[in-house]
Amino acid sequence: MIETIATQPYDDQKPGTSGLRKKVAHFKKPHYAANFVQAIFDAAGSSDGASLVIGGDGRFYNREVILTAIRMAAANGYGRVIVGRDGILSTPAASHLIRKRGASGGIILSASHNPGGPKGDFGIKYNIANGGPAPEAVTEAIFEKTQTISRYRVWTETAPNISHVGETRLGDMVVEVVDPVADxxxxxxxxxxxxxxxxxxxxxxxxxxxxxxxxxxxxxxxxxxxxxxxxxxxxxxxxxxxxxxxxxxxxxxxxxxxxxxxxxxxxxxxxxxxxxxxxxxxxxxxxxxxxxxxxxxxxxxxxxxxxxxxxxxxxxxxxxxxxxxxxxxxxxxxxxxxxxxxxxxxxxxxxxxxxxxxxxxxxxxxxxxxxxxxxxxxxxxxxxxxxxxxxxxxxxxxxxxxxxxxGRTFYQRHDYEEIDARAARGLMESLHDRLASMAGQRFGTLVVSEADDFSYKDPIDGSVATGQGVRIVFSGGSRIVYRLSGTGTKGATLRVYIERYEPDPAKHARQTKEALAELIDTADVIGEIKKRTGRSDPDVIT
Missing domain, CATH: 3.40.120.10 (Alpha-D-Glucose-1,6-Bisphosphate, subunit A, domain 3)
Incomplete structure (x- = not known):
């Protein structure tokens, strides 16, 4: 039987670049995960009998949410759920399975490279029928549904055992557990x-x-x-x-x-x-x-x-x-x-x-x-x-x-993690305010040739994405890019990307830190990183 459960919206379920990510404790709030899954189903508008792939990276709380998602899929008209044994599916394997089986989409439970465990992170991402992450039009529709949700639907019976390969039924829906690796x-x-x-x-x-x-x-x-x-x-x-x-x-x-x-x-x-x-x-x-x-x-x-x-x-x-x-x-x-x-x-x-x-x-x-x-x-x-x-x-x-x-491109990414969100926004706003006057400015031996906030018009579907990161380009092609990341779950993560092209093979053996030294110093000066965040050094350099 289908049970309709009353709920109320949460105001923080806007998906980032890779779905919705929060701390496990946050996802364990009453109806939090179920709300988001129902919003996915409502936004996707799947027709009766469609197939859905479900899997995740095995992190803490994966199995519980997978079992709930299976019961909700049965209550929302899906004809088949394909799930990796024990809930395991790598993200690329899930993408392949969606494509191979002609599924209408898939739910991937992961926070990617973020830490796991009871005090770690959790995430839910929706992939569309081509196997890829939902585009912005879909994630926006999901977010809109989360803001008005008042109920979600779930099958009352317990979900089948997902530890054994094979098919079972939950109501009118087939639950197919597959070997996560074979395909x-x-x-x-x-x-x-x-x-x-x-x-x-x-x-x-x-x-x-x-x-x-x-x-x-x-x-x-x-x-x-x-x-x-x-x-x-x-x-x-x-x-x-x-x-x-x-x-x-x-x-x-x-x-x-x-x-x-x-x-x-x-x-x-x-x-x-x-x-x-x-x-x-x-x-x-x-x-x-x-x-x-x-x-x-x-x-x-x-x-x-x-x-x-x-x-x-x-x-x-x-x-x-x-x-x-x-x-x-x-x-x-x-x-x-x-x-x-x-x-x-x-x-x-x-x-x-x-x-x-x-x-x-x-x-x-x-x-x-x-x-x-x-x-x-x-x-x-x-x-x-x-x-x-x-x-x-x-x-x-x-x-x-x-x-x-x-030629060699010397390159580093500097991550400043869990910084104060207000300070991070202030840093980016200050950069935006100075973009128009930055061309021609000199910083040591570096002269700014252009500066902008990157925007993109998709050449296929015409969709537009703005505010994608501040680019500072210098004469000769060196670059500094500033961007706030959407993959963290606490505070803000400022990422600063620094690169310099070197065509001369005689100079390729230089150490990256040495080759980028002036650009690294300039990145702090232009971004006012230490002044605004109090951080003298990045948490991670890659």
């Missing part, structure tokens, strides 16, 4: 030369994959160890845990320091990689070299043709605005289109659907292609392995060869 692993085999990668590993090539006790553990074990023949133990921290083992599942230089240390040791592995909470981000490390996400995007785009799934070449590249311009130089030299979009994978969706781009990436360690409509951490790792198997060069040699051909 995704089969897709990867169609894109990459697994035989060639197996040969590389059999030749003595060593690697390490840190799953960070997050969702990619089962995927990496099946693909890297079972299908590619890497020794048992190649995948470390491979058991998904509700609190990510007490760690922070963000594959960056701070939270993956142990892996990086292994790769910097003289006797360390040849290749190292990590992925995040829900499996859509990646870290690539070679012996003696850490590959920046922006460089990784450019290198993957330049070499994608070496993998069978991309043998015909790529048609275009898309990158988020704060991502370095390294990929732009690949696009120019290869004669393909380059699109600069706002931050958020949803902005790549129309370009991918229209066949305008093949490879996409963000500086925040997200890369992917047209095989799904999400960034895909394990996909990036496998493409790197395919490239190394074909070129039979070290990661360092591949990177340095890329710099020699295209």
């Amino acid at each position: 995704y692993a089969e897709l990867m085999e169609t894109l990459f030369d697994f035989g060639k990668i197996r040969e590389l590993i059999a030749s003595g090539f060593t690697l390490r994959f840190d799953a960070m006790h997050a969702v990619t553990g089962p995927y990496a074990r099946e693909i890297i160890e079972n299908r590619l023949g890497a020794p048992a133990g190649t995948v470390i921290n491979g058991e998904p845990k509700e609190d990510f083992g007490g760690g922070h599942p963000d594959p960056n230089a701070v939270h993956a320091a142990g892996l990086i240390d292994q790769l910097m040791a003289p006797d360390g592995p040849d290749f190292g990689a990590a992925s995040d909470g829900d499996g859509d981000r990646n870290l690539i490390v070679g012996k003696g070299i850490l590959v920046t996400p922006s460089d990784s995007l450019a290198i993957l785009a330049a070499n994608a043709h070496l993998a069978p799934g991309y043998a015909k070449g790529i048609v275009g590249i898309a990158r988020s605005m704060p991502t370095s311009q390294a990929a732009d130089r690949v696009a120019k030299q290869r004669g393909v289109a380059l699109y600069e979009t706002p931050t958020g994978w949803k902005f790549f969706g129309t370009l991918l659907d229209a066949g305008k781009v093949t490879i996409c990436g963000e500086e925040s360690a997200g890369t992917g292609s047209d095989h799904v409509r999400e960034k895909d951490g394990l996909w990036a790792v496998l493409l790197w392995l395919n490239i190394l198997a074909e070129r039979r060069e070290s990661v360092k040699a591949v990177v340095e060869g890329h710099w020699a051909e295209f």
